[in-house]
Structures are given as structure tokens and as C-alpha cells.
Amino acid sequence: MTAPVFGGPARARAARPPLSRGLAARLRPVAVVVLVLLVMGVPLWLVVVTAGKSQAEALSPDLSLPSSWHLWENLAQVWEQGEVPKAFVGSVLVVAPSVALVLALGSMASWILARRASRLVAVLYALAISGIVLPPAVVTIVLLLRQLGLAGSLVGMVGVYVGIYLSTVIFFVTGFVRTVPLSLEEAARMDGAGPLRVFFSVILPLLRPVLATATILICLYVWNDVFYAFFVVGGRLDTLPLNLFQVANAGLYLSNWHLIFAYIILMSLPLLVVFAVAQRRIISGITGGAVK
Template sequence: MTTTARTTERRSWLTTIQPVAALALVAVVVGIPLWLVLVTSAKSQGDALNPSLGLPTDGWHLAENYRRAFTEGRVIKAFLGSASIVVPAAILILLFGSMAAWVLARRASRWLAVVYAVAISGIVIPPAVITLVLLLRQLGLAGTLPGMVLVYVGIYLSTAIFFVTGFIRTIPHELEEAARVDGAGPVRVFFTIILPLLRPVLATATILICLYIWNDVFFAFFVIGGRMDTLPLNLFQVASAGVYLNNWNLIFAYVVLMSIPLLVVFAVAQRRIIAGITGGAVK
């Protein structure tokens, strides 16, 4: 067998094995934990004391578990609390982050390079929680919805700037110059030219930001703990109070209910998300 034939055979083997290996990795990393959550949420309390991958041994309790999780976990109230935080926070993060990214991407200077580095440093530098809480108390925003929204805006604004800046640098300058020739000012150029072109990357950033905020319990506990319900905070509180103590079937049922809204958003926006990720990788 010649060297060329061996090389062709090796490439063919790699082409065949790579998808199989990727699917196996996804099945292990994602499939097994997901199956554990789903199957445990359908078991009785006694059967779920030691969560396992096995099917229920004393019958399926799917409807009963989800009904109890929905009512005892105050899902509707907690959902409204989470939505009232996630929606305004995500809008402000994406709007301000896009504006800042546009300026940073279009103007090249050493000072702006430093500003950009500081702006995205929030991705790796954790916020000082104690200082944050004390500052909110001084401003009279501790334990309030606006205070919680502003906390998330400050924390995740770096993520939006990081995602959008690289994308804007690939947009041709000629589009903005043509709009300015027609008499458009900076605000009009941004909202009529730049912002519509950012839909793919904004869809990607939206999912990531909403995922972070929707599942957050740490900052919600310190800022609004006990004053307002969110889905993860509510689960933490009722579990600590003993309502769901050792009731892994109800806890996992609650986790599934809590994940449904994000799954719906992801299913609707998945095409734009993939386009945003691909575009960012190429650019």
C-alpha cells in the first residue's frame, strides 16, 4: 500500500470516527446528567433517596411530582420574580453593551484600548459582594428590584461588550459613512444601521446572559434574599426550610420546570445563536 493510499485511508477513518466520538462525549457529559434529573423526577420519595440512573422501581410518579413541585414551590410567583429581573437586565446590558462596543470598535487609540481592557475585565474579575451590598444600602437600593437589575447590569456588561466589539469590527465602514452623508447623526446611525446588523451576536449574548441571571442564586441571596422570589432562590429557600428536604424527586421536578422557559427561548433563537457563534469564530 502506497503512502498516499495510507494517508487517504487514515483521513477516511478519522472522518468516520470523529462524529461518533463527539456524539459519545455529548451523551456522557450532557445525556447522563439529563437522564438522571428526568428519571429521578418521576420516582417516589423513597425510591429517589439515592438518585440513580435506574428506572422507578415502585411505579412512575411523574404527574404527582410535577404538580407538587409547581404548587408547593410557588412556581408562578417565582417565575414572575425571575422574569421581572431578567428581562430589564438583559435589555439594559445588550443596549449599553452594544453602544459601548460600537465606540470601542470604531475608534482606535491607546486610551480606548485600555478602556476596552478594563471594560472586559469583569469577565475574569469577580465582584466584591460585601462592598456591593454596602453600596446598595447607601444608595437605598438593597433588597429592591432596581438594585438587583443594576447589579446584573454591572456584572455582565463586560460579556456583552466582549461579544459585540469583535462583531462590529467586521461591519463595513461604508454603511455608516453613507448614512452620515444622508444627514444621519450618531444615534440614528446606531439604531438604524448598526443595531439591526447585530441580531446574530445579540441572540447569542442574550442566551448566555439570561442563562447566567436566570440560574443565579448567589447574588440574589445577598441582594434580595427573603424580599423577593426568583426560581433558583425559591428552590434554595424551600429546600433549606425542609419542604423538599431529601425529596430529590420534587427538587429535580422543580429544576425541570425552572429550565423550561430557557429551553423555549433557546429553541426559538437557535438559528441566530449558531450564526452568531460561527460569525464570531470566523471574525
Template sequence: MRTGRSLIQPVAVLLLVAVVIGIPLWLVVVTSAKSQGDALDPSLALPTDGWHFAQNYARAFTEGRVIRAFLGSVSIVVPAAVLVLLFGSMASWVLARRTGAWLAAVYAVAISGIVIPPAVITLVLLLRQLRLAGTLSGMVLVYVGIYLSTAIFFITGFIRTIPHEVEEAARVDGAGPVRTFFTIILPLLRPVLATATILICLYIWNDVFFAFFVIGGRMDTLPLNLFQVASAGVYLNNWNLIFAYVVQMSLPLLVLFAVAQRRIISGITGGAVK
């Protein structure tokens, strides 16, 4: 009986993955290789008039201004992710090591941003008052405020698994709080920081909603360019070019995931479930 279950469970998992991930992925890739007429009605079928990978991807790359959009996305994602992880790590260290009812309330408020959506209209009006609307700095600060809760949630649980003796030994050697954090705590957070980096970069990289209201029309980002050129009619009914653009937009995140994948599982199990 156990042998049968041990064989059925992996097969069931593989089938589930194939249905949930494999079918949509196949639809995107195969449609991106079809001609315009063949892709009018996206389907899982193979192209009937040949593969058009080179033509579709080259046209999507040019008309979608991929290079400018990529640089715009990177200029937002990198500083936003760095600030979220840095401030989140600092706040998590305090929340994990201190006790008290008021700190428990602070932690609850800090992670409430995971389930409570920000008020977009109020956010835009505030940025206008601060003269940050339509600027790179304003967009970065918006993402820092939105995703700081996610970082605190993951990192606080992970820090609680680190023995107190490590910090006590640093204090005995004369290290202050700042030195203890940057030389002892921060290097130990690499697994959970890798996990948080993947999640935060994924959210920011694919965001259209907040980017549209804050910097829409003033900067090029990959999601905004896809939205703008599609709504402008350049890609009207050209599902092959839309999916070709989506594939190119997803490649940097796939590379980031491949680089950090070794630390992702350890970060999730070591922090989020504690």
C-alpha cells in the same frame, strides 16, 4: 484512512455529548418521576414502583410557588438583559470604531469583569447606601454591572466585521450618530445579540449567589425558591421534587434557546473569535 476518521469523529462526538449531557439529563428526568422512597438515593435506574410525573411536578409547582417565582425572575431578567445589551452595544460601537492607546485601555478595563469577580460585601454596602438593597432596581443594576463586560466582549468583535462604508453612507444621507446606531448598526447586530441574550439570560436566570445577598427573602425567584424550600426542609431528601422543580425552572430557557438557536452560531463565529 480519511473515510475511517470521518466516521470515527462524529461517533466520538456523539458519545462525548451522551456522557457529558445525556447522563446528567437522564438522571434529573428519571429521578423527578420516582416516588420519595425510590429517589432517596438518586440513580440512573428506572423507577421500581411506577412513574410519578404528575404527582411530583404538581407538588413541586405548588410548594415551590412557581408562578410567583417565575414572574419574579422575569421581572429581573428582562430589564437587566435589555439594559446590558443596549449599553453594551453602544459602548462596543465606540470601542470598535475608535482607535487609540487610551481606548485600548478602556476596552481592557471594560472586559476585565469577565475574569475579575465583583466584591459582594462592598456591593451590598453600596446598595444600602443608595437605598437600593432588597429592591428590584438594585438587583437589575447589579446584573447590568456584572454582565456588561460579557456583552462588550462579544459585540465589539462583531461590529469590527461590519464595513465602515455602511456608516459612511448613512452620514452622507444626513444621519447623526444616534440615528446611525439605531437604524443601521443595531439591526445588523441581531445574530450576536441573540447569542449574548442566551448567555446573559442563562447566567441571571440561574443565579442564586447575588440574588441571595441583594433580594433574599424579599422577592421570589425560581433559584431562590428552590434554595429556600430545600434548606427549610420541605424538600429534605425529596430528590424527586427537587429535580421536578429544576426541570420546570429550566423550561423557559429551553424555549428561549429554541427560538434564538438559528442566530447563536453565527453570533459566536462572527464576533467572539474575531
């Protein structure tokens, strides 16, 4: 007669996952998808259906479908009466140099901060990223721009955005540079490359994934900003959000929610293009690094 094995059935039950745990594991992805659809899909649906309604149906925005779609008519009316082309040019003139300067200065500063190990560099890094948590002093910025003669100018607006979002780029890129092997730079220096050649030929191509992510964030912040544009530019240069704010206050879009949401759709289309292009860059950079 064989001796009983103590704990055998208990061990078998412990090895097999309970039914409730397996059900929870299956339902977790479904719950995440439903949550994402509620958080992102409902506002998007509200914007689209309201932009497709007539003025009478859009007086009280809701999730119901319009009785008849007027989306293209509303978009055409906004394009003609809302001065969208002029505001689009103004937004591009602000966003393009702001993003380019932030990425260029931030990536070069991050390379230096990541490769130098000293107390002074640690203090400089802490000061560089402090802008993420410390809010900018708007009154001080406006007064300083007036003293410099840059208030209400494109140069002043670009300088404000560069100063505000430079901390974000330094925070992202510095951690990424620290993961790049130092041997790549040493090999380039042995071949006679100087600091600029090392940065632009070795470091910068490896930063494409993180720079693509930073591009999406900075473009999103600058493109949708109306607060700093209102106080710094003061209406002398129209951007899309600032133009929407002004025409809505002027009474053109008063109670015309269908036109307001149609304007939002037109204002969001360039951001969708930037996101699609940058997303491809992120995926290609990650897969390229994996192959190497």
C-alpha cells in the same frame, strides 16, 4: 529497457492514506457524539427519571427507570406547594430588565469602542472587559447598595447584574462590530442620518446574531443565579433558584429528591424556550448575511 523510476512505489504509498488514519477519521465523529451524549445526556436522564419516581425510589438518585411514572404528579405538587408562579414572576422581573439593559448599553458602548482608534479607547476597552476575569467584590457591592438605599430591591439586583455581565457583552459585540464595513455607516451619514439613526437603523440590525448569542448567555447566568440574589435581595424578592434554595432549607423538600428534580425541570423550561427562539435568530441572521 526503461529506466527504473526511483521512489515510485514509495510515493504511491505516501499518497494513499494509511488504513489506521482513515479509520481514525471515521471514528472521530462517533467519539464526539458519544462524548456529548455522556456529558449532556446522562445528567438530563438523571433529572428526568428522578423527577418521575416516587419518594421511596428517589431517596438514592440513580439512572434506573421508575417502577411507575409519577412525573406529572410531582410537577403538580411542586407547582402548588413550591410557590412556583410567584417565583417565576420574580425571576422574569429580574431577568427581563437586566438582559435588556445589558444588551442596549453593551451594544452602544461596543460600537463606540470599535469605531474609535486611540490609546484612550484601548485603555477603556481593556477596563470594560476586565470584568470577565476580575471577580466582583460581593461585600463591597452589598455595602454600596446599603449606602444607596437599594439593598434588597429589584433596582439594586438589576444594577448588580448589569454591572457584572456588561463586560461579556462588550467583549462579544466589539469584535463583531469591527467586521461590519464602515462604508455602510458613511452611506447613512451622507443621507443625513445622525449617530442614533445610524446605530438603530444600520448597526443594530446587523448585530442580531451576536446579540442572540449574548441573550442566551446572560439569561442563563441571571436565571440560574442564587449567589448574588441571596446576598443582594436577601429573600425580599423570590426568584426560582432562590425559592428552591429556601424551601429546600426549610425542610419542605428535605430528602424529597423527586420534588427537587421536578422543580429543576419547571425552572429549566423557560430557558429552553429562550434558547429555541434565539437559536432561530442566530440561524436566520447568518443565512441572511450570507445571501446579501
